[in-house]
Amino acid sequence: MGLKACGVVSVNKIPLSYRLRQHLRLVLAIAVTLVFLFPVYWLAMNSFKTADEIYSSPPVWWPASLQLNNYLVLFKDGDAVSVWNSLVVSTISTVLAMSLGTLCAYSLARFKTGGDHLSNWIISQRMVPPIAVVFPIFLLYVFLGWVDTYIGMILLYTAFNLPYVIWMMRGYIQDIPRSLEEAALVDGCTHWEVFWKVVIPMCKGGLFATAIFTFIFAWNEFLFALVLTRTEVVTYTVQVTHYLGGQSNFWTKIAAMSVLGTLPVFIAVMFMQRYLVRGISLGAVKG
Amino acid sequence: MLVLLLVAVFPLVYLILVSFQGITMMDNSSDFVGFVNYQAILEDTRLWQALWHTVVFLAIALPLELLLGLLMAQLFLEKLPGRQIMIGLLVLPVVISPIVAGTIWSLMFDNRYGPINQVLGWMVDHEMPLLWTIKPELVYPAILVAEVWQWTPFMFLLLLAALANVDKSQLEAASIDGAGYWRIFFRIVLPSIWPVMAIALLIRMLDLFRLFDVVWTLTQGGPGTMTETISIFTYSQGFKQFETSYTAAVALMIVVFLSAVLMWALKRVGLSR
Amino acid sequence: MADLQIETLHKYYGDNHVVKGIDLSIPAGEFTVLVGQSGCGKSTLLRTIAGLEYADAGSVSIAGQRVNDMAPKDRDIAMVFQNYALYPYMTVFDNIAFGLRARKTPAHEIAPKVQKAADMLAISHLLERYPRQLSGGQLQRVAIGRAVVRNARLYLFDEPLSNLDAQLRDEMRGEIKRLHQDLGKTMIYVTHDQIEAMTLADRIVLMREGRIEQQGAPLELFEHPDAKYVAGFLGSPSMNFIPAQLHSDASGLCLNLAAGLSLALPNSRFGHLQDRVGTAVLLGVRPEHIQRKGTERPGMAAIHVDIELVQPTGSRTFVEFKLGNSTTVAELQAHDVQRSGERIALDIDMNRVILIDPTSEQVIANGRQH
Numbered sequence: 001m002g003l004k005a006c007g008v009v010s011v012n013k014i015p016l017s018y019r020l021r022q023h024l025r026l027v028l029a030i031a032v033t034l035v036f037l038f039p040v041y042w043l044a045m046n047s048f049k050t051a052d053e054i055y056s057s058p059p060v061w062w063p064a065s066l067q068l069n070n071y072l073v074l075f076k077d078g079d080a081v082s083v084w085n086s087l088v089v090s091t092i093s094t095v096l097a098m099s100l101g102t103l104c105a106y107s108l109a110r111f112k113t114g115g116d117h118l119s120n121w122i123i124s125q126r127m128v129p130p131i132a133v134v135f136p137i138f139l140l141y142v143f144l145g146w147v148d149t150y151i152g153m154i155l156l157y158t159a160f161n162l163p164y165v166i167w168m169m170r171g172y173i174q175d176i177p178r179s180l181e182e183a184a185l186v187d188g189c190t191h192w193e194v195f196w197k198v199v200i201p202m203c204k205g206g207l208f209a210t211a212i213f214t215f216i217f218a219w220n221e222f223l224f225a226l227v228l229t230r231t232e233v234v235t236y237t238v239q240v241t242h243y244l245g246g247q248s249n250f251w252t253k254i255a256a257m258s259v260l261g262t263l264p265v266f267i268a269v270m271f272m273q274r275y276l277v278r279g280i281s282l283g284a285v286k287g
Numbered sequence: 288m289l290v291l292l293l294v295a296v297f298p299l300v301y302l303i304l305v306s307f308q309g310i311t312m313m314d315n316s317s318d319f320v321g322f323v324n325y326q327a328i329l330e331d332t333r334l335w336q337a338l339w340h341t342v343v344f345l346a347i348a349l350p351l352e353l354l355l356g357l358l359m360a361q362l363f364l365e366k367l368p369g370r371q372i373m374i375g376l377l378v379l380p381v382v383i384s385p386i387v388a389g390t391i392w393s394l395m396f397d398n399r400y401g402p403i404n405q406v407l408g409w410m411v412d413h414e415m416p417l418l419w420t421i422k423p424e425l426v427y428p429a430i431l432v433a434e435v436w437q438w439t440p441f442m443f444l445l446l447l448a449a450l451a452n453v454d455k456s457q458l459e460a461a462s463i464d465g466a467g468y469w470r471i472f473f474r475i476v477l478p479s480i481w482p483v484m485a486i487a488l489l490i491r492m493l494d495l496f497r498l499f500d501v502v503w504t505l506t507q508g509g510p511g512t513m514t515e516t517i518s519i520f521t522y523s524q525g526f527k528q529f530e531t532s533y534t535a536a537v538a539l540m541i542v543v544f545l546s547a548v549l550m551w552a553l554k555r556v557g558l559s560r
Numbered sequence: 561m562a563d564l565q566i567e568t569l570h571k572y573y574g575d576n577h578v579v580k581g582i583d584l585s586i587p588a589g590e591f592t593v594l595v596g597q598s599g600c601g602k603s604t605l606l607r608t609i610a611g612l613e614y615a616d617a618g619s620v621s622i623a624g625q626r627v628n629d630m631a632p633k634d635r636d637i638a639m640v641f642q643n644y645a646l647y648p649y650m651t652v653f654d655n656i657a658f659g660l661r662a663r664k665t666p667a668h669e670i671a672p673k674v675q676k677a678a679d680m681l682a683i684s685h686l687l688e689r690y691p692r693q694l695s696g697g698q699l700q701r702v703a704i705g706r707a708v709v710r711n712a713r714l715y716l717f718d719e720p721l722s723n724l725d726a727q728l729r730d731e732m733r734g735e736i737k738r739l740h741q742d743l744g745k746t747m748i749y750v751t752h753d754q755i756e757a758m759t760l761a762d763r764i765v766l767m768r769e770g771r772i773e774q775q776g777a778p779l780e781l782f783e784h785p786d787a788k789y790v791a792g793f794l795g796s797p798s799m800n801f802i803p804a805q806l807h808s809d810a811s812g813l814c815l816n817l818a819a820g821l822s823l824a825l826p827n828s829r830f831g832h833l834q835d836r837v838g839t840a841v842l843l844g845v846r847p848e849h850i851q852r853k854g855t856e857r858p859g860m861a862a863i864h865v866d867i868e869l870v871q872p873t874g875s876r877t878f879v880e881f882k883l884g885n886s887t888t889v890a891e892l893q894a895h896d897v898q899r900s901g902e903r904i905a906l907d908i909d910m911n912r913v914i915l916i917d918p919t920s921e922q923v924i925a926n927g928r929q930h
Binding site: 022025026028029030032033036037039040042043046054055059061128129130131132133134135136138216219220221222223227237240241244251254255258261262265266268269270 | 359362363365367368369370373375376377378379380382383384385386387390391392393394395399400401402405436439440493496497499500503504507517518521522525526534538539541542545
């Protein structure tokens with residue numbers, strides 16, 4: 001510190017109680033993080049164990065070696081295709097939802113289409129319990145022959161995620177100062193050009209974050225997948241439950257499958273640190 | 288701009304569908320049977336039990352998540368080395384599929400191979416092969432642990448952001464005025480974070496009401512129907528027992544009920560963005 | 561015994577040395593203004609006095625007692641914040657009463673005290689309102705009321721008028737001055753506005769980059785600045801600085817400016833600078849000390865200039881012209897000049913100018929007896 005250089009003789013000591021508190025907080029914080037993370041660790045670690053190690057009592061906390069057999073089995077048996085299914089369905093529905101949703105959001109934000117009621121109604125869509133609509137949708141799908149088809153799942157997830165996308169993007173778009181768009185209009189752009197050249201670049205971060213959260217919602221979805229898929233378009237969430245037997249569970253498969261399914265989400269979240277709170281809270285809290 | 292109104296109609300479609308089918312469809316023939324189904328609802332004890340189970344879960348999990356989330360938020364509020372990393376990691380439970388969360392805890396709670404029993408065994412110095420997912424007294428705690436584990440970070444994140452947004456100068460003014468820690472917390476901090484807290488509670492409440500995935504993986508609603516939530520009940524009615532019209536009726540009731548709650552809550556907190 | 565004593569105070573923000581060894585001694589009842597540009601450390605100093613920041617070195621003593629390790633609430637101080645910091649979920653009454661309640665003042669004493677403070681600040685009619693219903697000026701009064709009601713020993717103000725519009729600011733300035741006269745408490749006031757500093761202070765402490773540049777009574781700093789920075793900071797419009805050379809001729813010392821201009825220096829004020837003849841200096845002259853040429857008087861230097869810019873304000877007119885090669889501002893009477901391009905005769909009052917050493921930027925002659 002430059003204090004000595006200034007010729008200062010005595011530096012004030014930070015009181016002991018304060019430093020103690022700081023250290024205590026750090027210890028607690030680490031402890032809490034570990035507690036929350038342990039189950040995830042357990043899952044990951046189990047996926048690398050041999051069957052013997054898993055079915056051993058007392059349980060093994062650290063496998064003898066990290067072996068990928070469980071994963072290989074999944075691929076061999078063709079179960080891993082469910083991850084592929086999840087990927088296809090989630091990605092396409094996300095893209096669709098984002099495109100339509102952002103457009104809607106722009107219209108809502110700037111042109112006040114439908115006024116307040118529309119936006120309230122949209123957010124209430126998010127609150128609708130899937131269980132209530134699963135059944136009618138199922139019947140509808142049977143009628144349309146969409147059960148267990150890619151189209152069916154994609155459309156469903158798109159429709160389901162649309163309100164969320166609209167809600168979030170509306171928030172992000174509202175954050176952009178109007179004067180930017182007005183300047184562009186004065187400079188000679190059409191509304192369409194303003195949308196593409198000004199609005200979209202300005203909310204790139206929000207776009208990205210919302211897309212990731214939409215993807216995660218679709219990726220993790222279970223109920224609809226359970227009801228509306230049979231054998232063709234099984235997503236990984238449903239696949240995992242296939243392994244739950246009455247008496248014993250195929251823990252090897254379950255663990256490996258779960259990890260496989262969680263990996264993409266984990267990676268995505270690591271990238272989206274900054275937008276985390278806003279995305280999860282439906283924009284209730286900024287940042 | 289009109290494109291969007293069109294698209295927004297799609298969800299409307301299935302809502303209408305629900306009401307249409309709720310009242311009219313019957314087991315194998317499409318006769319109008321009036322309110323018979325609704326009457327059956329009132330008399331169906333299993334349904335009311337499922338409702339009760341759901342309420343129990345809600346009443347225990349929600350306060351727990353709120354309290355723990357608040358405590359954690361306070362803990363992480365000020366600077367700490369490695370804070371960013373820890374927060375990033377703590378997000379994990381929230382973004383995992385509830386199904387995966389359920390499987391994780393199935394593993395953890397396994398009576399022979401799970402670490403929970405192992406650790407408990409260390410503490411009491413003899414084997415504790417507890418059947419968490421089967422014994423009636425243990426199923427609720429098991430499910431609650433899994434649920435709270437997954438969603439406390441959600442509360443934590445929201446509350447952390449809200450706490451960080453509290454106007455610092457108000458806190459400083461209060462400390463100069465002579466207020467102690469608790470007075471500041473209850474009179475100044477709490478009112479300030481209330482809007483966010485209310486939304487968080489609302490979201491969680493609605494989510495807890497439709498609790499399905501976690502329970503499904505841990506107990507499938509069992510033993511028997513002990514942990515059956517209203518969602519699981521509806522599902523089994525519709526897809527295990529194929530009581531089409533009855534299910535539709537139940538579904539409609541749920542929608543109406545939740546909408547009412549939502550309306551009331553929104554009015555009460557005065558939100559509309 | 562000084563009411564507030566600060567000794568060799570240092571404060572860092574990370575690697576940033578914000579307060580660099582401040583020594584300050586303030587007697588009881590005095591109104592001290594810490595003034596300076598943004599980032600000079602004045603707010604940090606105030607907050608350290610309040611206890612909101614921890615001093616890295618040095619000490620803060622209130623009424624003779626070292627308070628470095630005391631929490632703000634134990635220091636018996638009151639503070640008014642720039643953004644008012646009122647509690648939005650409480651009525652005005654509760655806002656003011658908050659401190660009293662926190663210190664467990666008996667209930668029957670609270671109401672009369674709040675009432676008295678409210679009367680003093682003319683906000684008695686607002687006691688049941690909420691902050692969001694009040695205007696900026698009213699909010700500021702409530703904030704001051706909250707500070708005043710506690711009868712603290714030391715009052716701290718952190719740029720309280722910055723958020724108000726100009727007219728309101730003038731009004732509130734007078735109120736704060738009157739408040740100090742009525743209460744007689746020791747007050748420390750932080751601002752970047754030199755007019756506030758000049759009008760309110762018993763003592764100005766001009767800060768720059770974490771150090772005290774100069775302190776003293778307002779007029780003392782205004783008329784006898786010790787450094788170029790001080791001279792240029794106080795006064796609006798600010799002082800003109802013109803490069804010149806110090807010379808000696810038959811009648812005594814004089815200044816040679818660019819473009820062949822020469823101004824005679826009165827011996828009484830500048831006689832002690834004999835040994836600097838031949839060196840470069842900076843001439844500091846305030847706009848109000850340049851006037852339309854009047855009768856001959858000792859110490860007046862006459863010049864003839866072409867006016868380049870005219871800015872009338874109604875009561876006065878500001879003009880710009882070249883002195884030597886430097887653009888100079890003068891404050892003239894309203895009708896002295898009509899339009900730019902006019903040629904006019906002006907008098908510079910050389911009894912009031914100062915000379916500055918260009919390298920050290922210290923004032924070498926400012927009229928104070930050496």
